[in-house]
Structures are given as structure tokens and as C-alpha cells.
Amino acid sequence: MNFFNILAEPVGVSHYLLVGAVLFTAGVVCMVIKRNALGVLMGIELVLNGANINFIAFGSPVLRGESTVSIGLDGQLIALFVILLAAAEAAVALAITLNFYNNHATVDVDRAEDLKG
Amino acid sequence: MNTGFAITTGSMFATIISVANINWHGMFFAIFALAACAMAVAVVLTDNVVRMAFYLVLSLGATAGLFFLAGAEFVGAMQLMIYVGGTLVLLVFGVMLTAQAPFVSMKTPQRDWVLASILAVCLLAVLVQASVGVDAWRTAAVSVGGGVQREAPEPSATPLGMALLGMRVDNDSSGIVTPSIRSGYLLPFEIVSIHLLVVLVGAAYLARAKRRRTPRAVETAGQSELKEEVRVAS
Amino acid sequence: MADFLIHTGGLPDWIAWAITASLAAFFILNVIAGGALAFIWAERKIAARIQDRLGPTRTGGKFGWLQSLADGIKLLTKEDLMPDGADGLLFRLAPYVSFCASFAAFIALPFAFDFVGQRLNVGVFFVIAVLGLEVFGVILAGYASASKWSLFGAMREAAQVVSYEVPLGMCVVVPVMLAGSMDLVTIGEKQAGWFFQWYLFHDPFTFITFWIYVTCAVASVNRAPFDLAEAESELVAGFHTEYSGLRWSFFFMAEYGSMFLVSALAAILFLGGWNGPVPVASLLGLSDGSGDTTGYFVRLAGCANLMTKATLGVLIMMWVRWTLPRLRIDQVMTTCLKYCTPIAAVMFVGAMLWTLALPGGFFRGLGRPAGEIREGWLLGPGGMSLQVQKNGEAPPSSSRFEQSESPVSQVGL
Numbered sequence: 001m002n003f004f005n006i007l008a009e010p011v012g013v014s015h016y017l018l019v020g021a022v023l024f025t026a027g028v029v030c031m032v033i034k035r036n037a038l039g040v041l042m043g044i045e046l047v048l049n050g051a052n053i054n055f056i057a058f059g060s061p062v063l064r065g066e067s068t069v070s071i072g073l074d075g076q077l078i079a080l081f082v083i084l085l086a087a088a089e090a091a092v093a094l095a096i097t098l099n100f101y102n103n104h105a106t107v108d109v110d111r112a113e114d115l116k117g
Numbered sequence: 118m119n120t121g122f123a124i125t126t127g128s129m130f131a132t133i134i135s136v137a138n139i140n141w142h143g144m145f146f147a148i149f150a151l152a153a154c155a156m157a158v159a160v161v162l163t164d165n166v167v168r169m170a171f172y173l174v175l176s177l178g179a180t181a182g183l184f185f186l187a188g189a190e191f192v193g194a195m196q197l198m199i200y201v202g203g204t205l206v207l208l209v210f211g212v213m214l215t216a217q218a219p220f221v222s223m224k225t226p227q228r229d230w231v232l233a234s235i236l237a238v239c240l241l242a243v244l245v246q247a248s249v250g251v252d253a254w255r256t257a258a259v260s261v262g263g264g265v266q267r268e269a270p271e272p273s274a275t276p277l278g279m280a281l282l283g284m285r286v287d288n289d290s291s292g293i294v295t296p297s298i299r300s301g302y303l304l305p306f307e308i309v310s311i312h313l314l315v316v317l318v319g320a321a322y323l324a325r326a327k328r329r330r331t332p333r334a335v336e337t338a339g340q341s342e343l344k345e346e347v348r349v350a351s
Numbered sequence: 352m353a354d355f356l357i358h359t360g361g362l363p364d365w366i367a368w369a370i371t372a373s374l375a376a377f378f379i380l381n382v383i384a385g386g387a388l389a390f391i392w393a394e395r396k397i398a399a400r401i402q403d404r405l406g407p408t409r410t411g412g413k414f415g416w417l418q419s420l421a422d423g424i425k426l427l428t429k430e431d432l433m434p435d436g437a438d439g440l441l442f443r444l445a446p447y448v449s450f451c452a453s454f455a456a457f458i459a460l461p462f463a464f465d466f467v468g469q470r471l472n473v474g475v476f477f478v479i480a481v482l483g484l485e486v487f488g489v490i491l492a493g494y495a496s497a498s499k500w501s502l503f504g505a506m507r508e509a510a511q512v513v514s515y516e517v518p519l520g521m522c523v524v525v526p527v528m529l530a531g532s533m534d535l536v537t538i539g540e541k542q543a544g545w546f547f548q549w550y551l552f553h554d555p556f557t558f559i560t561f562w563i564y565v566t567c568a569v570a571s572v573n574r575a576p577f578d579l580a581e582a583e584s585e586l587v588a589g590f591h592t593e594y595s596g597l598r599w600s601f602f603f604m605a606e607y608g609s610m611f612l613v614s615a616l617a618a619i620l621f622l623g624g625w626n627g628p629v630p631v632a633s634l635l636g637l638s639d640g641s642g643d644t645t646g647y648f649v650r651l652a653g654c655a656n657l658m659t660k661a662t663l664g665v666l667i668m669m670w671v672r673w674t675l676p677r678l679r680i681d682q683v684m685t686t687c688l689k690y691c692t693p694i695a696a697v698m699f700v701g702a703m704l705w706t707l708a709l710p711g712g713f714f715r716g717l718g719r720p721a722g723e724i725r726e727g728w729l730l731g732p733g734g735m736s737l738q739v740q741k742n743g744e745a746p747p748s749s750s751r752f753e754q755s756e757s758p759v760s761q762v763g764l
Contacts (some may be wrong), residue, residue, distance in 0.1 A: 010254050011146045013254040014189050019150045019183065021244035023176070025237050026157035035223040038167050038212050042173050045204065046157055049180050052196075061212050061273075062188035073276055073285070076189045080277070083192070088316040090204045094211045095323035102327075106334045107215045108223060141368055171441060174487055194473045198516075200482035206513055209490055213506065216494070273472045274533055347534060 016057030024050030037097045037107045041090065048086045056081040146186055164222040170209050172264035177201050190273045281306045375468050379457045386670040387607040388419040394669050401673040429596035434497050437593070441495035446594065447521040448757060449488025450726045456481040460615055461536045463625045463653035474535035475523055478616060479516070482571065485605060486512045488625030489580070492602070496593040507581030507680055514684060515570040516699065517689035522564035526556055527548045546628035551621045554709075556701035561621045563695050568613035572606060574688055575672035577683055607665075614664025620703035622660050625653030 023046050030043030059075015101107050156176035160169050177200055184193035249255065279285070283301030392407070395418065411417030433442055441505045459474040461467035471477050472603025493505020529550055530538040542549050550557050570577040594602065619625055678686070 009255060010140065014248050014251075015146065015150065016183065016187065017248035017254065018245060019153055021241060021248055023157045023180070024244065025241045026154075026161050028240060029233050029237045030261050032236065033161070033229055035225055038166055038208065038215065039169060040213075041208060042160055045200075045208070046160065046176070047175060049200075053180060053183060056184050056187050056189050056192060059198055060187035060189060063184070073280055076192050076277060077280055079184075079189070079192050080195060081302075081305060081309060082299050083195055084313065087199055087204045088313055090207060091235050091316055091320040092323070094207055095320040097211060098214065098324050101215050104151040108136065165438075167438065167441065171444075171487075171491060178484075190471055190473050191476070194471075194476040194480050198476065198483060201515070202480060202483035202486075203513070206486060206490075206509060209487070210506075210509070213490070213494060213502070274476075 013060075014059045016053055016060075020050040020053035022046075022050075023053065025027070026050075035108050036112055037109050038094075038099065040109060041093050041097070044093070045086065045090065048082055052079045052082050055082070125230050142186065146183070149179045149182040153174070153183065154331065164224055166212055166221055166223075167216060170205070170212050173208075174201060174205050177205065188273070379454065379468065381456060383604060383608040383611070387604045388423070390607045390610070390665055390669075391422065391603075392416070392419045393666065393760070397666065397669045400461050401670070403663060404416070423600070426596050426600045431598075432593070432595055434593050438495040438497070441491050442593075443598075445488050445492035445495060446598045446605075447488075448491060449485050449605040450601045450608075452484040452488065453605040453612065455484075456612050459535060459610075460612065460625070461539060461619070463650040464540060465536060466650055467536060467652055469629055470534065470536055473533045474529055475533045475538070475616075475620070478535075478612070479520060479523060480613065482609065483512065483516050485609060486604075488605070490689050492594065496745035498593055501593060504580045510685075511573065511577065511580065511680075511683055512571055514568050514690070518563060518687060519567040519571055521666045521692070521695035521699055522560050522567060523616075523620065525699055527730035528699075529553060529557065529706060535619055535624075539619050539626070542623040543626045544630050546623065547625035549621065549626075551623075554705040555700060556698045556705055557621070560695065560698045560701055560702065561617070563616060563691055563698065564621070567691055567695075568617065569668060569671065569686065571607040572608065574668050575607075576578040576675040576678050578672070579677060579680055579683065581626045610665050610668055611661055614668070615661040617655055617664055625650075625657045627652070627656050646665055 016018045027050060028042045030046060032043075033039050034040050034043065054066075055078045056072050057075075059073065059077075059079070063069030097107065100112065104111060153176050156172045156179065159172040160176065163169055163172065177196065181193045181196040181201065183194055184190075276285075281302050283303035285301055392415070396406045396414070406419035407415030409415060410421050433439065457477045458468040459471045460475045461470070461474075467474075489508050489512075489664055490505050493501040493503075493508075496502075526538055527533050530541045534539065546552075552558070569575075573580050
């Protein structure tokens, strides 16, 4: 019951958290389900962005005011660091994927079973 | 009769205009939020990897819009420049390099979809319950009217820059914060700089063009001798 | 302007904002579209004269004024083709992605003091970030055309644009550092006065930075001599080979829009923006001389100033295009990584050291006691002014913008 009232209220932290939740879930499903290695990478990006939305929501000067839910500037700074680290990790992951493609002539993660059993 | 008609429509219009109140902040939030969520779901549902990349670009662009609406302008611009304009370009390059015909659309078997949907529903339920359950998070602390344009915008970049240099200059009037939260971010800044350098070198090394062990001409000429040598050596 | 509508017109808030936003968007759209029309005509005339011929001379009189209009009508009536193996959705979306990126960057571009779509505190950063998004339209066009030539052109252009963002960013940081803010309105405001107040003449490092910026900007918008993505003699037409009619014209509106944008950005960052070479308004007593010109006509004149400078920049780009030969892709990359980036970095360090030693710039700094300026500069943007302001004293201001612009005082400590 509580859930549908949220659509009538002015935009607050909860709305941002909902968007973050959807992105996070989509990212997790993407990581689980995709056969293309680059698809898995895209899932990771979605997960990190969902988390970023949460951080920004809690650290937003527009949404917080003087309430106790604000973590102030820390939210934006943490989101900044997440963006930087996501870029770094995407670069390395892409390098690994390209190596895999060069060695196995495929990007299908189901074929990556050399170390299996 | 024509004038009467005109007068009634005019007055109806006037009342609608005076009574209705579109909160542009809320409307744009709805647009960006729907775009981000819809594109994220599209990334999951589509099979074509190039389209997946494109939908991801749109989703992250909408997320940057959400950042701007939340007042985090610097982080929004950072997201556009680094995430969308850098990381995703890298990803799209990777997609283009490996987009041979059999790999562009790879379908997942049906049973995996069932498991994934169950996982998605459970996770989403938990997260939504956490988001809407806390009452303190539901109300907007600052009521945002129709327009949020100020005469001169608050410097949103300067407090961030100062914090990265180790000095916190943001004004926290609540007085509840503990000293540990107010620490500067100089050390993480330095660590991330070194980290990015290491990643740059490492990724360049990992993705280098590898030389063949023997040049082609020699191989075709003395193939049998080479194989014998290798067998003897191992 | 929204305030005018709210208070004078008595309209409710939301309609006033909607009308203001629509008018601003309409204005910017006209700038891009009208500018594209004018620039296409100018390009053909300039190309013709440089190549010792006449160019369009028949449509609409002796100078072919209506040639662009005729071109537009022709493009509208062309057959709408799509290659057989092309990805339908991506093929159709690509021109709009390019155009949207180019158009969105105009949001933060001021045409005069406070004549800006949205005055962002991170204006410069936003413009550079959105300019870099144009590459997605190009990649999508190249891939979705299902043609080798398109894909090659698209990949080359993407590599070029992304590489040149690095020295472009470093060149842009120099005026930001000199002004102390990323807000484009503030950067333009600080160059008010005579033409030697412009950042171009601030110190020799900024002067050289301007030329590096010009090189990187030309490479960023893929104009000659960096236009191997559209290399007409090599790749048929690069990434827009398979596009015809209105879709092609969207790519070109995006390109001319970007050219105008980087020229306008150069004008604001280095050439004083909307301030003319002679401060007519302050000399005539129309404003209080602080650069904060709120008179409407002064702002209109400033807008005309900025458009003139930006148009000059675009015309110079066209001139360079038809004069210099095209660079190869390895030469393009060498220029970026081996020349532009190190030079931009050295210039940044040099400008920083120069500002520490001689804060007011070459012309403002001479003739004032160095101690006063150094103190004012150090106490202004952060640093020790925390203690100074807690004691209730005001920091000495070396320039008239110190008080209002000091970011620490604005944060409210």
C-alpha cells in the first residue's frame, strides 16, 4: 500500500532510490544472463550506476536540506570515485576480453571452460 | 453564439492555466527516470550486442540528467565526459572489434531466463521495500518549485575541488556530523591517480599486439624441422 | 525573462518557465539551422575563390544567395534509402544522436551576460563533455550502414575525437584557472574592458595555448586538415556514405553547429566573449563599468560581438580547410599525442607559474605593487581566507570581482 503513494509525493530521496534499484537489478540480471562477454561488462556498468544514483540521492543538496538523511558532499565525492574506478575496471575488463577473443576466436562466455574440472 | 463559444473556451483555458501546476522538476525527473529504467531493461532484454551498447548509452545519459536534477552538476558533467564519453566509447570499440556475424546476437536458453527472472523479482522486491520503507527518505526536504534557476549558481565545483585537496569547506548546519565524515579526500585522490596510471599501463600491456613466435617465411620453409626441435625441447 | 513574464504578465510559474525555455530553444535552433545555411553558402564561395573560380552565381542573383535554400529543398525531396543489411533502428537514430549532442552543448553557452540557456556552474566542463558525445552518432552511423567504408571512417573519427579530447581539455583548463571558475558567464565577465584584458594577451603561455586549442578544436569537429573520416577522395564519404537527403543534412547541421560552438567557446575563453575591443558601454556611461551590464541593448550588442567572433572562427576554419592538405591517420595521432598534449601540459604549468608570479596578467599586473596583488590572489580563491573571514575582516581585493566571486564567501563560511 505504501508503495503506490510514492507516485503522488514530490520528488524525494526514495524516488531516486527506486531508479537505482531498477538499474541495479537490471545490471545483475544482465551479468547473469548474457552470453556475450561484453554484455556481462555492460551489466557491471549498470550495477555501478545504480549504486551511484543512490550515493547522489543521499548527498544531493536539492533533496536533503537539513534532514539527517544527508551525507552532504561525501555522496558526490564517493560517486566521483566510483565513476573513476568503473572506468579503470572497464578498461582492464575490455583488455581481458580482447585477449580472450584473440586466443579463442569467440566472445561467448560459455566457451570459457579451459580451467573446468 | 460564436463569441459566446469563444468566451467559454477562453475562460476554461484561463481556469485550467491558473489551477493546474506542472512541477517541471518532477516532470523532468519522471522523464529521465523512465528513460533510464526503460533503457536498462532494454539492455537486458535485447539480443543484439550493438543495440545493447546503444541502449546503455541512453540509459547512462538519462542517469547524468538525473544527477543534474539532483543538484550534483559536477558529477553529472563527469558522468557524461568520463562514463558515457570514455568508458562507453571503449565498450563500443570492443563491441565493434568483436561484432562478427555469429557473435552479434547470442540467445540464452529458456531455463536461464526463468532463473534470472526469479532472481530479478526477489532482488527488486527487497530493494523497493528498502527504498519506500523508510519514512525519512520519502519527503523532499527542500520543496522544489517550478523552476530552480537562481541568479548566479552556487559553486558546485569548488567545494568538491577543495575536498579533493583535503579541505572541507561545505557548510553543514545540522551539527550532527561526526568529525570522521568531514575528512578530506586527498589520500583517495592520490591513490586513484596512481591506480589509473597502473591501469593504463596494465591494459596497454594486456591488449598489446603479440609477435608470432616464428616468422611465417621460416615456418613454411622448415616446418618439419621446427616441429622436431619443439618436440625435442619439450 | 521568466521573471518578467511572472511579475508583469501575471502568468503562473510553470507557463512562464515553459515559454522562456521554448523561446531559448527556438533561438538556439535558429542559430544552428540559420547558421548552417549561411555557412554552407560561405563554404562554397570561399572554396570557389580559393580555387580560383566563382562558386554559385545563379540562384537568387549574382552571388547565389539562395543556393543553400535550393540545396535544402533538394535534400528534402531526395529518395530515402537504406542499405539492405543495415540495422534499421540504429541507421535511423544515428543522425539524431549527433545532432542532439551538438544542440545540447548550446544549453550552457552564453551569448551575452546572462543570455544563457542555463547558467551552469560547470559550464565549460559540460560543453566539452557533450561535444564528446557526438562520436556516438558517428560510430552508430558507420556500423549501421553495413558497409566497409563507413565502418572505417567511423572508427577513425571516433579514435580521433576521443584522442583530441585530452589536449582540448588541458587547453581549456588554462582560462578556467585564470578566471577561477568554470562558469562561462564568469569567464566572459572577467575579460571586460579593453581588448588587452582578453585572456589571449594575458601571458605568452595563454597565447600559445590558444593556438593549440584551435588545432585541437579543428580536430575535434573533424574539419580539414583532420577530416579523414569524411575523406572524400579516399573513402567515398566516410561514415555518411549511405545517408542521403534529410538524414545527411542532420549530420551536416551537427557539424556546422559544432564548428560554431567551438569557435564561440574559443571566443569566450580567449577572445573576451561578448566584450568588444573597446569598452564602448562603460566609456559612454551606459553601465557602471563593472562589466555587469544589465542594459538590454548592451547585452544585444554583446551578443552580436560574440556571433561576429564565432563566425570569424568558422570562416578561418573554412579557409584552412581549402588551403592545407589532409593529414593521414598516423599523422593525426602523432600530432595529438606527441605535439599537442605535451605542449598543452607545459603551457598549463607555465600559465600557472606566471599567475603566481604576476597575478594580474601582463597588462594589469604591471604598475601595481606586487605584494598587494599576490596577497589578494592568494586570499581570494580559498586558502587562507578561511581564517581571514572568520575574524570578520574582508580580504583585500586586487580585482573588482574578488568580493562577489570569491567562492569561499559564496559557500557561506
